[in-house]
Amino acid sequence: MIEINNITKSYKETKALSGINLHVDEGELFGLIGPDGAGKSTLIRILMTLLLPDSGEAKLDGLDVLKNYKQIRKMVGYMPGRFSLYQDLSVEENLNFFATVFGTTVEENYDLIRDIYYQIEPFKTRRAGKLSGGMKQKLALSCALIHKPKILVLDEPTTGVDAVSRKEFWEMLKNLQQKGITILVSTPYMDEADLCDRVALIQNGQILDVDSPKRITDKFPRKIIQVGAQNMYKLINDLRAYKKAEAVYAFGQYAHFTGFNDEVETIELEGYLQNLGHEKIIAEEIPAGIEDVFMSLMEQ
Amino acid sequence: MEKETIISAINLTKNFGHFTANDNLTFEVKKGEIFGFLGANGAGKTTAIRILCGLSSPTSGEVEVAGFDIYHETEKIKKNIGYMSQKFSLYEDLTISENIKLYAGIYGISRKQRKVKEAELLQKLELEKVKNKLIGDLPLGWKQKLAFSVAIFHDPKIVFLDEPTGGVDPVTRRKFWDLIYEAAHNGITVFVTTHYMDEAEYCDRVSIMNAGKIEALDTPAKLKEKYKATNMDEVFLKIAR
Incomplete structure (x- = not known):
């Protein structure tokens, strides 16, 4: 449904995208996962025909982003990062406006937005600018779908x-995916990767990996030891000071430890921490999460 | 020995017309504590932070911040706190050095003292070579670390961090928390809001607001026990949903 071949884009000296290749299948829920400045919005704007790539090509449902931009704009729904609604129009007026622009009516496609829109319908006469964040988000989604x-x-x-x-x-x-819509969504929250069918991990304008979240974590070769103890600050400092420590990062209530060549054993870490006077020590090998993989890939 | 109380709020209430943004908030924060201030969008966190920073007065309630009264001593409070948010922190069209100079000037730090502290700071953050670069040209991760360091440049008793880590990559986010731990270790009280629930685990104690009220306040371990949850994400969903 979406084909991206070797897309490159620079802003002056800054390379925003360097040779991006991706494809999204019909009906897929696909995630672009990466921090601010990774190039997510640039790529999305190119796909939405709002920005021209320096080189490469991209097609949506067979339509080229350069040649067929008018057709593309009719068949995509786009919810930009910054709030896209007219603040001075009411909820209802915004929705009618977007429907009219696309030559349709709210009634015609109401089925598609019903589950989302009914939650904000009680406020339909309120100006969009006066809505809470969550409600604005629902309205913006309704408008993108109308x-x-x-x-x-x-x-x-x-x-x-x-x-x-x-x-x-x-x-x-x-729910929208169930209705047959292909969805491309970007996010800086790594934990949202697990909710997608497939994801692309993106950093500094490059794709680090593309696959299903499960395969990305399953194929990660490193051994991760999850370590817990009473005093987190001391724990992290002590783990970092360990002679065979390669990476130590806080993960919620635990620290994740990676040893050189994966040679460090849990029992050895336990002993090391006990000698340093730590209490309530836990050390166990765990499967990697998306964040572990992302951090490892971005440091390479 | 009982630790010194650095923030104390008793029945803090703030009304905007008929709307109660903060409804009888009662809590204490101890010196050197990392205090997580969580809640859904619109729960009333920002209103409370603005009051604690001396930018807005409560409708009623007794509040002391860094030993000063929130109604009459807001200027003293402002001198004793630092503030950083994701949205506003540093001036983009000033250099690193100029930003430090500006903040040091605002907080009345002497030229001599500023020079010593600036050198220390630049060395610690490994920014010596780029000190004359514009903030706008720095990667987000550097900006955030610098913004935090500038927010505590005048050695405040408390630093307020309003969603400091939004959007940054996972490595930078963790390095940022290293700075938070270090500041707390050095006795600075950290009052932080975040939408990352794993970060709630890094706090000594966490309060969770919902519709203007504090619904829960305890250590992450006790909250998980109480709400029979395996992590803070579940606790949050149980309380705020």
């Missing part, structure tokens, strides 16, 4: 959004 797009593209829809609203938003995306 012309029944084949492909839905969302640029960081959950950035700055609390954990509860993020969860609800992903549930909405899953």
Whole structure:
């Protein structure tokens, strides 16, 4: 459904994208995962025909982003990162506006947005600028869907959004996928990778890996030891000071430890920490998560 | 020995017309503590932070920050706290050095003292070679580390961090938390908001707000026990949903 071949884009000396190759299948929920400045928005803007690449080509449903931009704009739904609604129009007016621009009516495609829109319908006369963050997000999504797009593209829809609203938003995306819409979504939250069918990990304009989240973590070759103890600050400092430590990072209530050549054993770490007076020591080997893999790939 | 209380709020309430943004908040923060201030969007976190920073007065309640009264001594409070957010921190069209100079000037740090501390800071962050670069040209991760260091440049008693790590890569996010730990270890109280629930685990204690009220306040371990959750994400979902 989306084909990206060798796309490159620079802003003056800054290389935003260097040779990106990707494809997204029909009906897939595909995630672009990476921090701010990775190139996610640049890539999305190129796909949305809002920005020209320096080289390379991209097609959406067989349509070229340069030659067929008018057709593309009719069949994609785009929710940009920055709030895209008209602040001075009411909820209802915004939705009608977007429907009219795309030559359709709210009634015609109401089925598609019903589950999302009914939550903000009680506020339909309120100006968009006066909505809470979560409600704005739902309205923006409704507006992006009102012309029944084949492909839905969302640029960081959950950035700055609390954990509860993020969860609800992903549930909405899953429901839309069920309705046959191909979805491309970008996010800086690594934990959201697990909610996608496939993801591209992106950093400094380059793709570090593309695969299903499960395969990405399964094929990660390194041994990760999860370590816990009473005093986290001391624990991290002591682990870093260990002679065979390659990487030590905090992961919630634990630290993740990687040893040189994966030669460090859990029992050996336990002994080391006991000698340093740590209490409530836990050390166990665990399977890698997406964040472990991302951090390892970006440091290479 | 009981640790010194650095923030104390008793029945802090803030109304905007008929809307109650903060509803009888009562809590204490101890010196050197990393205090996580969590809540859904719109729960009232920003309102409370603005009050604690002396930028807004509560409608009622007794609040002391760094030993000063929130109604009458806001200028003293401002001198004793640092603040950093993801959105505003440093001036993009000033250099690293100029930003430090500006902040040092605002907080009344002498020229001599500033020079010593600036050298220390640049060395610690490995920014000596780029000190004359514009902030706008720096990678986000560097900016954030620098913004934090500038926020505590005047050795405040408390530093308020409002979503300091949004959008940064996972390595930088963790390096940022190394700085937070270090500051807390040196006795600076850290009051932090975040949407990353793994970061809630790094806090000594966490409060979770919902609809203007503090619904839960305890150590991450005790909260997980109480809400029968395996991590803070689950605790948060149970409380805020």
